[in-house]
Amino acid sequence: MQLIHTDHAPKAIGPYSQAIIANGLLYTSGQIPLTVDGTIVEGGVEEQTKQVFANLKAVLEEAGTDLSKVIKTTVFLKDLSTFVEFNAIYEEFFNGHKPARSCVEVARLPKDVLVEIECIAAI
Secondary structure, three states, X not given: OEEEOOOOOOOOOOOOOOEEEEOOEEEEOOEOOEOOOOOXXXXXXXXXXXXXXXXXXXXXXXXXXXXXHEEEEEEEEOOHHHHHHHHHHHHHHHOOOOOEEEEEEXXXXXXXXXXXXXXXXXX
C-alpha cells in the first residue's frame, strides 16, 4: 500500500490518509468543501461541490490519475432536496464520464458542510 498526501488539498481532519493506493486502485477519503488552509467554502451546495471536486482532483493528480479514471463515487448530501443542483455541478466535472455512484442523505457531515464525496479510481 502507498499513502497519498498532497499540500494542494486540505489536510486530514482526523487519523486518516487523503488516499491510499492498493492493488492498482486509488481509494480516496471523503473530501469536504475545505480550502487548503482549512476554511469552509461558504455558499450553497453548488459552491461547496466545486471545492470538493478541486480537492478530489488534487488528490487524484498526486496519485498520478484523474477524474476520467474514476470508477466509483460515494456522495453524502446533507439534504437530498439539493440533488438537482448537486447533479448539475457533478456532471460538469465528469464531462460525459459516468462512474458508478451511490448518493445518500445523511443527518450530519464533518464541520456541518453540505456535501462530501469519496471515490475509487484506476491508476
